[in-house]
Amino acid sequence: MSIEIVNVTKRFGSFVALDDVSVSIPSGQLTALLGPSGGGKSTLLRIIAGLESADSGRVEIEGVDATRLPPQKRNVGFVFQHYAAFKHLSVRRNVAFGLEIRRRPKAEIRSRVDELLALVHLEQFADRLPAQLSGGQRQRMALARALAVEPTVLLLDEPFGALDAKVRKELRDWLRRLHDEVNVTTVFVTHDQEEALEVADKIVVINEGRIEQIGSPDQLYDEPANDFVMRFLGPVTQLGDRLVRPHDLEILTGDAAGAVAGRVTRIVRVGFEIRVEVTTDDQVVVVTLTRAEFLSLGLTVGAPVGVRVAAAVVPAG
Amino acid sequence: MAEPSTVVRPARGPGRYVTRVLVVAYLFFLVAWPLFLVGKNAFADGFENIRGIVEDPDIVHALELTVTVALIAVVINTVFGVGISLLLVRYRFPGQRLLSALLDMPLSVSPIVVGLALVLVYGGRNGWFGPALESAGFQVIFATPGIVMATVFVALPLVIREVVPVLEEVGDEQEQAARSLGANAVQTFLRITLPAIKWGVVYGVVLSLARSLGEFGAVKVVSGNVLGETRTATLVVEENYLNFDKGGAYATAFLLALVAVACIVVVSVIRPKDNR
Numbered sequence: 173m174s175i176e177i178v179n180v181t182k183r184f185g186s187f188v189a190l191d192d193v194s195v196s197i198p199s200g201q202l203t204a205l206l207g208p209s210g211g212g213k214s215t216l217l218r219i220i221a222g223l224e225s226a227d228s229g230r231v232e233i234e235g236v237d238a239t240r241l242p243p244q245k246r247n248v249g250f251v252f253q254h255y256a257a258f259k260h261l262s263v264r265r266n267v268a269f270g271l272e273i274r275r276r277p278k279a280e281i282r283s284r285v286d287e288l289l290a291l292v293h294l295e296q297f298a299d300r301l302p303a304q305l306s307g308g309q310r311q312r313m314a315l316a317r318a319l320a321v322e323p324t325v326l327l328l329d330e331p332f333g334a335l336d337a338k339v340r341k342e343l344r345d346w347l348r349r350l351h352d353e354v355n356v357t358t359v360f361v362t363h364d365q366e367e368a369l370e371v372a373d374k375i376v377v378i379n380e381g382r383i384e385q386i387g388s389p390d391q392l393y394d395e396p397a398n399d400f401v402m403r404f405l406g407p408v409t410q411l412g413d414r415l416v417r418p419h420d421l422e423i424l425t426g427d428a429a430g431a432v433a434g435r436v437t438r439i440v441r442v443g444f445e446i447r448v449e450v451t452t453d454d455q456v457v458v459v460t461l462t463r464a465e466f467l468s469l470g471l472t473v474g475a476p477v478g479v480r481v482a483a484a485v486v487p488a489g
Numbered sequence: 490m491a492e493p494s495t496v497v498r499p500a501r502g503p504g505r506y507v508t509r510v511l512v513v514a515y516l517f518f519l520v521a522w523p524l525f526l527v528g529k530n531a532f533a534d535g536f537e538n539i540r541g542i543v544e545d546p547d548i549v550h551a552l553e554l555t556v557t558v559a560l561i562a563v564v565i566n567t568v569f570g571v572g573i574s575l576l577l578v579r580y581r582f583p584g585q586r587l588l589s590a591l592l593d594m595p596l597s598v599s600p601i602v603v604g605l606a607l608v609l610v611y612g613g614r615n616g617w618f619g620p621a622l623e624s625a626g627f628q629v630i631f632a633t634p635g636i637v638m639a640t641v642f643v644a645l646p647l648v649i650r651e652v653v654p655v656l657e658e659v660g661d662e663q664e665q666a667a668r669s670l671g672a673n674a675v676q677t678f679l680r681i682t683l684p685a686i687k688w689g690v691v692y693g694v695v696l697s698l699a700r701s702l703g704e705f706g707a708v709k710v711v712s713g714n715v716l717g718e719t720r721t722a723t724l725v726v727e728e729n730y731l732n733f734d735k736g737g738a739y740a741t742a743f744l745l746a747l748v749a750v751a752c753i754v755v756v757s758v759i760r761p762k763d764n765r
Contacts, residue, residue, distance in 0.1 A: 221669055222668075223665050223669070243665070243668040243669045244668050244669070244670075244671045247671075250665070250666065252665070256662035256663050257663075258667075260684040269667065269670050269680075270671050273676060274671060321671060
């Protein structure tokens with residue numbers, strides 16, 4: 173295990189940001205810390221980096237007790253949401269910063285920086301100032317800067333949070349490919365469940381200073397440990413007293429065993445899926461169908477139907 | 490055409506000219522004309538007045554003393570000011586707001602009060618701390634250290650008030666990034682913080698220098714105003730003026746004003762356009 177967090181607690185005044193948190197983060201993988209804003213995930217990342225100190229508990233990085241080490245001795249790369257570009261230095265000097273601090277020979281710095289600029293596709297911008305770059309380019313520069321010192325772990329705090337949706341999606345794919353190329357242990361914080369599910373090997377769900385669940389994207393989505401994880405990772409609806417995903421439900425037009433009877437009260441088409449609301453005796457159940465399913469059922473508003481969990485889903489796991 | 494614009498356009502019509510005339514007239518009668526008259530009077534007899542002061546060893550000594558004191562005060566206030574600014578912006582500690590309020594005191598207290606207060610503490614005969622220092626062979630009041638202290642005191646907040654807003658604006662993320670890349674506190678300050686606050690420091694230094702060169706009230710109380718020893722340039726101006734040597738007074742005043750104007754011109758020429 174690359175990073176061990178053991179019984180870490182952190183308070184800001186009376187607010188408990190992290191409450192006795194323990195987690196192991198595996199080497200060489202891309203791990204997401206996922207949770208709502210103010211849930212403690214950024215605080216945990218900053219404690220790993222040494223930018224905050226834990227009130228109690230221990231942090232180990234690659235077998236070294238880092239709890240009392242200042243940030244400059246931890247050999248971690250940190251990428252900030254708002255880039256934290258050194259505004260007065262060129263892109264090249266930004267990337268070279270960590271190497272200049274380590275007093276590496278000039279020729280070595282030059283070739284290493286060229287290599288990194290090529291890796292993040294910023295070769296032609298080497299002599300610009302950060303102010304002359306777009307947000308996505310600045311964040312790639314920040315990533316190259318963090319990678320330059322060959323960190324033991326790479327930490328990213330909401331790295332794409334300040335970018336627009338399209339750039340965010342591009343950089344997300346790019347980060348995954350970059351990680352497969354350089355293979356450094358990477359931890360990133362996000363509140364976007366889609367981002368975590370798409371990019372991460374492993375997801376740690378954090379809420380109100382506690383860890384709700386740790387697992388692979390599939391495990392979290394298919395076997396959520398509790399209602400919070402279930403709700404946070406995707407759309408949910410209530411059927412009887414069960415919380416289910418709307419796409420795991422099926423609608424039946426005839427009589428069927430185990431189905432709850434109701435009436436179609438609303439039909440909404442959202443892109444490639446059709447959202448059907450079925451009102452039963454005591455609740456409104458949302459079911460999502462593909463267009464083909466919807467057409468074959470021939471549903472109209474007011475039609476009497478039955479709703480049940482689709483057969484393929486029942487034996488979960 | 491309907492596109493909203495954030496560019497402030499000058500008002501059209503006669504209102505615009507009225508405002509301009511008012512501003513120009515105000516500055517002219519308050520600043521430009523009086524300063525010009527000082528210069529005009531200084532050169533009323535050609536270079537005679539200027540020659541008069543540069544050939545008088547006591548006045549040359551006063552000018553040298555003023556420059557020396559101002560430079561020492563500026564160095565102290567810059568080092569102390571940048572340090573205090575970092576403390577105020579980057580750290581949280583009890584009494585912080587009180588400290589911040591105290592730092593503005595030199596701007597609100599009359600310099601002459603500052604001078605009297607320093608005499609009460611460091612005065613050689615009756616001061617609270619002065620006699621002890623004096624017996625150790627260190628004279629503060631009626632000597633250069635006292636003049637430096639008075640000058641440092643009155644110019645104290647100028648660097649801080651310039652640097653604090655800049656520090657707040659740049660934030661601490663760049664510093665954190667530098668730390669995570671391996672820089673220690675000194676390297677982070679020299680390579681990241683200082684370049685970021687450079688212009689704030691430059692303005693603070695210029696303002697402090699101008700203020701230090703021109704300080705009169707506090708210096709008058711603590712210096713003793715001894716000709717050729719502790720008389721500074723501003724005291725020379727007063728002394729000459731009162732002794733009906735108006736030419737010498739205007740010439741010295743002109744030199745003092747010239748240095749201040751030169752400082753401001755130099756800064757406005759060298760500063761980059763996109764920076765404040």
